[in-house]
Amino acid sequence: MTMTTLFAALFYLAALLFSVGLIYRIRDYARTPAPLVIPTTPAPRTVGGVAMRMAREVFFFESLFKGNLWTWAFGWLFHVGLALVLLRHLRYFIDPVWDWVIFIQPFGIYAGLVMVAGLAGLWARRIFVDRVRFISTPSDHLMLALIIAIALSGLFMKFVSHTDVIAVKNFFIGLLHFNLQALPSDGILYAHLSMIATLMIIFPFSKLLHAPGLFFSPSRNQADNSRDKRHLSAWAAKLESGK
């Protein structure tokens, strides 16, 4: 029971830091002015065009595709795998489970494997390509290690030593209703869960901010309409009234 309480506390803390941290960051980005029009051109001229450009970046990593095919392939596999795995995990939080979540369950498992393969490829580049090795910090390696360990511990529970998933689900649904339910006592599960909580906690303080950051990147989210529309930030406008 003490482990159950401990993990309940851990997840409440993680959820709090994750959401508050992220909201704080996003608000901060949104409030910081972008005084000049600086899309990387050629750029779309309309808001709709910008939305398309952004969608291509989010779903296909368009720029990375131009930049480096290996990194693109590994990175894209990892993220698609991650997205499917996350969606698959929805079944632990909703009841009754939506049909489409049931439908993707088998794909979610392959996605886990694909995700690990992608991460392994990214890590190999980090170690073997001299340029990427030069720019890597210990935290870059640890981040990969952490996510790989999360994925492997998850896959281990799927393929080797099953855990009581019904009880896990009850635990998380219980958390959502502030009604504590026992978590199965299982070392691998403890490891999996504590690493996930760790990832949530470091998310708003780390390079994982690339996910919200992309949407706020002026070189990608601005329309190329500078000649047709005057774009003036608040602090720049002050210079004018002063003159």
Add this chain to the structure above:
Amino acid sequence: MAAEIKAPAYRQFSIAPAIQPGSMADTKTFVANEKIQEAIGFPPALVDDWHDRAIAKMGELLSKYRSFKVYMDACVHCGACSDKCHYFIGTADPKNMPVARQDLMRSVYRRYFTIPGKLFPKLVGARDLTREVLDEWYNYFHQCSECRRCSVFCPYGIDTAEITMAAREILNSIGYGQKYSNEIIGKVHKIGNNLGLPGPALTDTLEGLEEDVKEATGIDVRFPIDVKGAEVLLITPSADFFAEPHIDSLIGYAKVFHAAGISWTLSSKASEAGNFGMFIGNYQQLREIAMRVREAALDLGVKRVVVGECGHAWRVAYSFWNTLTGVGSGAADPYAMQLQKQLDHRYKQPMHICEVTWDLIERKVIRLDKEANDKHIITYHDSCNVARGSGMGDVFGGQFDIPRNIIRAAANNYVEMAEGTTREQTFCCGGGGGLLTDDLLDLRVKGALPRMEALHNVTETHGVNFMATICAICKAQFTKVLPYYGFDRRTVGGVHQLVSNAIRLGDK
């Protein structure tokens, strides 16, 4: 530069070089002296409390520029940009990889502005701002030409140029400025242009040009200056007034206006399109320098503002002028409307000379005899600021197609350089962003390597003997650097130089 400057060898395959740490660590552009610094309102020399003031300035910039803030956080060290910089390709110094250049700043950002960097500096690669780090900033942020090539390939569009600008702004604010850029900014304010060409000398030059053109063509092509009520105000880089090959393009613009019967004028107040305020990332300078154009346009009562062949100037004009000065359309505030009411909005404001010329060619208002350029086998070098920081003609990629269309209309022999070295992926000439100074010649020669390789290939395969471009810095840089690679310095020239050769003047 004591050691002899030599061009690096062409690469066998276009792949990134193996890194050579520290190979450019000692390359340091001259520091501005007290006089230069004070003339434009910066501290005369490195201030005593530089550390605190630098960090405070960084905090200020983080709150004023979303680009800077987001780019500090978002990088995942994926390395996609790492082999995209011409300075890295030419020098192999890993700190010239865009991401590593950013990290010089990011490491300090993490140390002072993020929780992990405060608690676990080693883990996240955070560093204190020491004197060594400051010198490293100075050296490597003056080995970036702000060309934005890296931002094309970054999955988040991280633009190292924005970080270089922020770094230079911080350095200037603590009295550690670059001689070349700051001296030029001083000249613009004092004399009116980057080259320090005073008004009377300018008038003389223009009169000389009228005589030259008359001699060559028998036609009275005018080079008017300060003419009130002219239709077009032409803002062009001051190099166009006397540097080779720039001047040939100026003659080209004049012939275009003449042939089309458009009244135009230069301005002695705004006798410079260049705006080095952008290079040093200083909004006030950027704005003040641009303001001369607004004032000239209002004084002269012109209907249109047109910009000559200059890369960064076109970026500033196209992307920033409307913001900075109201030269543009679509303003709702009285300040900008004052000017915008005067301008003729049937035309884009401002307009690039290439847009003007191409429109006239399309409408058959001017005619070109292609044979006049038959001695040339031509290729086109996209200038970085035009390619990645501006547009033309209101069509996606117009900044690539319009200059090429003009060349094809003015000449018979045109050849593209290899894919991956043109259009949005073009390589910088190696001299942009405030680096066009002899004290950085070694860097400039090395940074030209990728472009020189691409040029070399088309000279071998197609006998190319002329590389057209629409940037004053590109022209000056190539004129200097081409001989190091065994080319004739006259291989480079302007697009309007070709127009000048081909345009029909008499029978209109």
